[in-house]
Amino acid sequence: MGTTILLPPELLRMVFTAVVVIALVFLNSLILGYVERKLAGRFQLRPGPMEVGPHGILQLMADAVKLLGKQFIIPQAANSPLFRLAPLLAFVPVGASFIVVPLSQKLQVRDLDVGLVFIVAVMALNMVATLIAGWASNNKYSLFGAMRSVAQSVAYEIPLLLSLVAVVLMTHTFNMQEIVLSQDNIWHVVQQPVAFLIYFIAGMAETHRAPFDLPEAESELTAGFHTEFSGIRFSFFFLAEYTNMFFVGSIAVVLFLGGWHGPQLPFMDYSAAVWFLLKVYSLLLVMIWVRWTFPRVRFDQLLNFCWKYLTPIALVNLLVTAVVVKL
Amino acid sequence: MTTNPDNQQQSFFLNMGPQHPSTHGVLRVLLEMDGEYVRDAEPVIGYGHRMQEKLGESRTWKGFMPYSARLDYVGALPCSHGFIGLIERMTGIEAPPRAEYIRVITSELNRIASHLLWLGAFLLDLGAFTPIMYTFDDREQVLDILEDVTGSRLTYCYFRVGGVSRDIDEPFVEKTRAFIQRLRSRFKLYDDLVTGNIIFIKRVQDIVQFTPDMAMRYGVTGPILRSTGIRYDIRKNEPYSVYPEFDFEIPVGETGDCLEVYRVRLREMEQSLRIIEQALDRLPQGPVLAKTPRQLKLPQGDASFAVETARGELSYYLISDGGETPYRLKIRTPSFSNLSPLSELCRNVLLSDLVMVLGTLDLVIPEIDR
């Protein structure tokens, strides 16, 4: 922790972990994409993808190939450099933020002391990517999507941060690994159920998924901020969405659900990642479930909800936490 | 970009449609926007114009039958009912009672199918992806029943002058009864999933207001008119076919907002089920097609006939000069009048609300354009 000189074995571990993490990020999109479509089908009384591979498990591969084969069109009126930049900006920061996520005791690329701060900073970048994508497209619908995403992020980020701070108050650290270690006996979700719920709701807004999918809002804005994107660029947004989901889920698990803690396994230093992933995916299943059940809220309603309900409750929760910790 | 001199705010124009996911067809709405607020919404129609009225003038009454079903393809049978009723009124041909009962049963089934489609599509407009699959599940049952007797699933050409083209049989009656049971038990599911849902209520309640006055000025009919508290339904006010023989209510609302329209439509489905049930119970025996001359000349003069489709009042007006084809055929379609108040309704609402209102109107675009 905090070592400035990297010893070769440590370097080896970092490289190994980095490879694992990158692989995981891409694999996650495939798995999650498939699971989502399958589950959506089941919620809607249909079997979901069935054609490509047994039970359609290769469907996402087929889609990826299709997207790769598509022409990408840059509208004449678009701001070309920004238009090219936006998909990357949507994906890369979220992907990079996995540097500090502890999949297990050893499977963490870098254990920053300010891990949580780093993550929160990266989260905010997500909104910038959406804004740029919408702005550069030079399409009114895209612009609406972009503006909505800004308005939305102003609203949900405050309760989101407040709920995270409640945990920080309890653990006295921003270091992700230490937060996990502090949940050795009892998960924070037991002590902080309100903060967890608030984080989860705000997190759903963060991922731009129904019922908070305002920047995309298909029935209103055709496809919102990514209306003009096609082919591989579009697939980056797709990747970004699932990576973002995974990311939001990971933080919830690290902060509230005991991270990689779980029953003992051989090579616990590494294999504990299994518990971590299990927890993350169960959270993501709930997110998918919610998405395929509810209608979309209107964006001023989301703002109202965030300001009138989430923020005050998060504040009260924080206050109570502070008092209890002090006692 | 234009500048609004009143408040020095910039407004701009946004074309919603003709290709847009929630206009449900080739409707274009020209929006004057101020940020996300709609300052003015002007529907631009005509993209799907098919000259239905002119076609009617160049075809014999027999030849127009298939066209009448293509006016409102979501609820085609009531539309055919109107046209057939018009010809029968002009020529004095009467359909046997069994045929009239079958017409009512199938029309009401079609009305339910139409409302179910609306329910799903409306929620899709609101961003809920799943309910449409459930309503389609139910609607499929209706379509199967109707396919069995009419031979097609959407644009039926089933009614004939003097009756219907095919008799119904015992399996039809059984299947319809099973469907009545099924749909009654499904209302609970829709209530749980949709009606009670807080997000749904907040999205549709008190956003825009249909008033009796506005409805009368624009000639709005159907569930939207009834949601404002006016009890006007052709089936009761100007009864046709055998509707007077059944005991059913016309659901009316009070407040006239979109939630009320939603409620009225749901209750209408229940009433339709009641009508079908009674008709099945009392189904008379006998032929289903009266003898009609092969070559039928329309007598000189004019006549009109109105029916209550799923969307409101649809009426035909025909002038004949005694030839085989009408001199003039005028069709009044409900969606056209129901769309008209859009610009008055949607001042200073959000874009999302406009989409919601368009969904509430339950438009069938080709019916507007004719």
Next chain:
Amino acid sequence: MKQYFSLLFIGTKSLLVGLGVTFRALLSPAVTVHYPRQKIAITPNFRGHTLLVKDRSTGRHRCIACMMCERNCPSNCITVVGEKPEGATKKALTAYSLDFTRCSLCGICVECCPTQALDFSDEYELAAFSREAYHYNLLEQVEKTA
């Protein structure tokens, strides 16, 4: 204040009820049919494109080339050609073509035929690559059927 909390409570409850509905759907079997591999039985009353029916007793079609169907079709999609063979008193059908791209499946032709020579097929898989694929030669079809 009271309203604030009651709304929160009612809202949360309604959302949970909604989740319950979809969860039950998750556990119930799918209602769809895996189409190209599985097919549902189609009703015998289905109206596909029209056909000339084969008379069981004679083994031939029953059309007498009276042109009633051609004249009555609202979409003008039927072309009947009949010729008097030498020495015969009646016309015989030499060609019957149906332009299915324009047919509205109204059934008028079937109903007005004096000899019940026409019926609907139960063909519903209609995809083809060219417009001409829908110009059916019904006479050829009926002669080919066993």
